[in-house]
Amino acid sequence: MSLHINELYEQFLRQIPSLIEGTRLRINEPLSEHCSFKIGGPADLFAEPNSETELVQLLKLAITQHIPYFVLGKGSNLLISDKGMRALVISTDHLTKxxxxxxxxxxxxxxxxxxxxxxxxxxxxxxxxxxxxxxxxxxxxxxxxxxxxxxxxxxxxxxxxxxxxxxxxxxxxxxxxxxxxxxxxxxxxxxxxxxxxxxxxxxxxxxxxxxxxxxxxxxxxxxxxxWEKQPMELPSGGSVFKRPEGHFTGKLIDDCGLRGHRIGDAAISEKHCGFIVNLGKATSQDVLNLIKYVQQSVFDSFGVILEPELRLVGEI
Ligand SMILES: Cc1cc2nc3c(=O)[nH]c(=O)nc-3n(C[C@H](O)[C@H](O)[C@H](O)COP(=O)(O)OP(=O)(O)OC[C@H]3O[C@@H](n4cnc5c(N)ncnc54)[C@H](O)[C@@H]3O)c2cc1C
Missing domain, CATH: 3.30.465.10 (Uridine Diphospho-n-acetylenolpyruvylglucosamine Reductase; domain 3)
Known part of the structure; x- marks a missing residue:
């Protein structure tokens, strides 16, 4: 069993096979495999309900057992913490009617x-x-x-x-x-x-x-x-920041001289400065540090506040 599994989870695990037969439950599932950034530690529990009925059963059980849960789509707008998530992650991957x-x-x-x-x-x-x-x-x-x-x-x-x-x-x-x-x-x-x-x-x-x-x-x-303008060939979480009114995020970052700027394996994309890409082994901390550095640089140069579009989730 995992380091994170506590009594609550054990109770939950005991109930799930009899209550939700079709749903496969995994323990300590690496979330880096479930997001486009390829970054993130493990989810304590990970489930992929196969139907609406299974989703309802899973939710009922999580609520009854006081298990925190998080609903995951394709993970293409997420920066997941290196420490992962102390929660039941419910993936919608099998709900595809x-x-x-x-x-x-x-x-x-x-x-x-x-x-x-x-x-x-x-x-x-x-x-x-x-x-x-x-x-x-x-x-x-x-x-x-x-x-x-x-x-x-x-x-x-x-x-x-x-x-x-x-x-x-x-x-x-x-x-x-x-x-x-x-x-x-x-x-x-x-x-x-x-x-x-x-x-x-x-x-x-x-x-x-x-x-x-x-x-x-x-x-x-x-x-x-x-494909011409965005770094589709490298792992990323899409546009890191929302578009500030009256400006283009990529241009602001480029004008700060940050094209290609790198912290660890996280880098401002050479192709589009609005994206941070994972060059191999980037951690969520590398990405967070780069986000903060970009925000500070853009604010210092242009007085513009960049608000993340990327959602930061998991244990801090
Ligand atoms: C290369 C690249 C290009 C991109 N280009 C664009 C673009 O052009 N335009 C754009 O808008 N976005 C873009 N994105 C960002 C991303 O693809 C979108 O925001 C997308 O809609 C996120 O969907 P997802 O399934 O990956 O959500 P996730 O990242 O899995 O989740 C995002 C949020 O939605 C919540 N969520 C997911 N499913 C449910 C559900 N069933 N019920 C309740 N909450 C739910 C999650 O809890 C989370 O808070 C891009 C991303 C990448 C990597």
Whole structure:
């Protein structure tokens, strides 16, 4: 057993096989393998529910046993602590159902955006082209109101099916809460999911019919632009900072002379200064130190405060 496993976890582990048969549970799972930065220590407990029912059972058990939990998508917007997470990490990787109803597509939280975009392309439905190439899941994309090249989730989201982690509600025959687009307070890299404890189970996207050849052309064009301008070939967590009003983050950092600046194996990308890349064995501390250094330099030179878009999670 792991160093981190305490009595609470042992109780939880004893219950899980009988209560949630299909869910595989791992102990001390290295989170560096579950995020795009390839950085991060172990999760005490790691589970990948295979269905909505298993997710509900897992949540009920975690709440009853007072086990802290964290919902993980594709880990493409996270900097996970070197010490890992003292929690049950619930991965949505196996929640990948996707279906079409007329001009709408319903996708579960774990569906990769790329797969969602390709599904829309095959269905001749347009609106999600902007998301093709964003390496996240549907859950993470709604949570962040992900966007690129003039489009964002807000433009195409119809509604979400969510779970409130409340024992009374989870015990109901139908524990789902529906949140419409307007209920989600979607704005630049923000949704209400960040201010509440709702867990997104699935989302419906409302799209418009279009010629698949034209949709494909737009997707390919955006892919090409992304690979030309962003360090897609190296591990990273995407844009480190939100765009400050009236400025371009990459230019501010470049103008401070920080292109390629390195702390340990964390470096400002040579290709796009808004990205920090992992050159091999970067630690979360290297990345944090670099983030602080960049923030200070940009503030000293231009008086601009850079706010992280990357979410820092785990044991400090
Ligand atoms: C190379 C690269 C390029 C990128 N380009 C873009 C871009 O152009 N535009 C953009 O917006 N982003 C971009 N990103 C950032 C990232 O891909 C997006 O923010 C993405 O939406 C995150 O999704 P995820 O599944 O990886 O979420 P994660 O990183 O796993 O999680 C992010 C947050 O969402 C929460 N979350 C995840 N799933 C759920 C759920 N089901 N219910 C409740 N909460 C949940 C997590 O708890 C966490 O707090 C890029 C990242 C990389 C590495």
């Amino acid at each position: 996707i279906s079409r109803d007329d001009h709408c597509i319903s996708a579960y939280a774990g569906v990769l955006l790329e797969d969602l975009c390709n599904f829309a392309l095959d269905a001749g439905l347009s609106g999600l082209e902007f998301a093709s190439g964003i390496p996240g899941s549907v859950g993470g994309a709604v949570y962040m109101n992900a966007g690129a090249y003039g489009g964002e989730i807000k433009d195409v989201l119809y509604n979400c099916r969510c779970l409130k982690p409340d024992l009374e509600q989870l015990a109901r025959k139908n524990p789902i809460t529906y949140l419409k687009n307007a209920d989600l307070a979607l704005s630049y890299r923000h949704s209400i999911l960040q201010d509440t404890d709702y867990i997104l189970v699935s989302s419906v996207f409302q799209l418009k019919p279009d010629d698949p050849a034209l949709i494909s052309e737009r997707m390919q064009d955006l892919h090409r632009q992304r």
